[in-house]
Every structure is written in structure tokens, then in C-alpha cells.
Amino acid sequence: MAKVWIWVSVAIIAAICIGVGVWWYYSHASPVSRAPTPTGKWYLVVGTSPDFPPFEYVSKNGTIVGFDMDLIRLLAKKIGYKDIKIVSMDFDSLIPALLKGKIDVIAAGMSITPEREKVVAFTIPYWHADQAVLVRASSSWVPKSMADLSGKVVGVETGTTGADYVKKFASKYNIKVKEYSSFVLAVQDLVNGRIDAVVMDAPVAKMFTHKYPVKIAFVIHTGEVYGFAVRKSDTKLLQALNEALKQVLNSTEYRKLVEKYFGSG
Numbered sequence: 001m002a003k004v005w006i007w008v009s010v011a012i013i014a015a016i017c018i019g020v021g022v023w024w025y026y027s028h029a030s031p032v033s034r035a036p037t038p039t040g041k042w043y044l045v046v047g048t049s050p051d052f053p054p055f056e057y058v059s060k061n062g063t064i065v066g067f068d069m070d071l072i073r074l075l076a077k078k079i080g081y082k083d084i085k086i087v088s089m090d091f092d093s094l095i096p097a098l099l100k101g102k103i104d105v106i107a108a109g110m111s112i113t114p115e116r117e118k119v120v121a122f123t124i125p126y127w128h129a130d131q132a133v134l135v136r137a138s139s140s141w142v143p144k145s146m147a148d149l150s151g152k153v154v155g156v157e158t159g160t161t162g163a164d165y166v167k168k169f170a171s172k173y174n175i176k177v178k179e180y181s182s183f184v185l186a187v188q189d190l191v192n193g194r195i196d197a198v199v200m201d202a203p204v205a206k207m208f209t210h211k212y213p214v215k216i217a218f219v220i221h222t223g224e225v226y227g228f229a230v231r232k233s234d235t236k237l238l239q240a241l242n243e244a245l246k247q248v249l250n251s252t253e254y255r256k257l258v259e260k261y262f263g264s265g
């Protein structure tokens, strides 16, 4: 009888030792172990161009915040990432940076277009927008159509859908297009009188009217939608983002996020 107990004790001690050993190995001895996420990293590397309030902008204390940043962080955490790392650059550099592997996802109020879909993969849409034409608040000249912009200098952000739209009409209506690396610089030039108008996404134009002495002259109904973009080869990441996004879009968490950045109106 005593022998049986000895064997049972030996077995229990052996099991404990193996358990502790395995735990120790995975928690200490394996620093290169990959994270169980679609990219194998603990952090999702997010690229953005923070000149686009309330989607992404630089806060008073210098950090990059906004609706897109909160939303992509929420999705990343649902997928299993510890957090996101934000990399800031000009809007125009985002797709090249994604393709080079410098970032893993673009969160920049980026409209889903057929041209972009040739090179990157988009998630399901999370927002819709039109384009708006901004002029100085004090201006008595208030254009109502693209034809009214004839002979004027119109500021756009390089690489945006707004820039493409204005360029399409440039020769027809003799519009001078001035490209900027950032919407903030374009709006500052508008305020200073260096240009006559700026074309940008309507929700962002509305935010700028609260921050600068500018007003919306008219809206161009393009009906574009925003998605997050990943490399086409990152199919697992795309699928995970889409599943998380589907869940989040119907949640109270999402409604709170909309409320936080857009208010109730």
C-alpha cells in the first residue's frame, strides 16, 4: 500500500515539474515567439495622415487622435493585438508605405476607389462622405458649381479623391489647381487669401468651419465610402478586421465613438 502512495506522489511531482517547465519555457525562454495575431506581431502598425479632423488630427498635447484612431484601436484589440502603433505621414505616402511593409493598415478616411483597389485591399465601408468646396467666411463670392470656379485657384490635398475631382474639371473650366501635402496648409492659405477655395471631404470641411474663418460654398455629391486598407496578401488580417468591424458597427461602443467625435448633430 505504501508503495502505491510513493508512485502517486512521484507522478504528481513529475506532472507539476513538467507544467512549470513548459510555462517557464513559453514565458521566458522564447523571446522570439510570435504573437497569435494575423501579422504575428503584438502591435498593429497603423499609418495615417493626421490633417483630417475629426477622423485623425494632432491633439493639443501633440498626440495623434481621432475617430479612425479609436476605431482601428478597438478592432485591433478585438483581434488580439495589445495596442496599435501610429505612424504619421503625408496622405500621398500611405499606399507606398503599406506596400513596402512600413505599416500594416491605413486608417486615414481613405475612400474606396477602383484605382486603389487595384493595389490594396479594403475592409467593408465604415463611413460615407461627399466633397465640399470651402471659401473664406467673409467672401461675398459664393460659388454654387464647378463652373463657378472658373479662373480661380483651388487648393486640394495631393492624392485625394477631391484632387482627382477638381483636376477632371480643370481644363474645361480653366480652374488652377494648387496641390498641398496637407489640408491644414491648404486651409491656412485660403484664410490668408493666397487661394480662392479648397475642396475636401464634407465631414472634414464642416470641422474646419469651426476652427477657421471659412464656410462651405457647396457640396459635390460623390457618395464615396471609407475603408481601412491592407496589403492584398494579408488575407487573414483583412478577414479579422472585417469580422471585428461588422460586430463593432452595430454596438453601443460604436455609437459612443460617433457621439464623441461628431456630437449628436
Ligand code: ARG
Residues within 6 Å of the ligand: 048, 049, 050, 051, 052, 056, 091, 108, 109, 110, 111, 112, 157, 159, 160, 161, 162, 183, 201
Ligand atoms: N477621402 C479622401 C480620399 O480618400 C481624402 C482622405 C484624406 N485623408 C487624410 N487623412 N488626409 O482621397
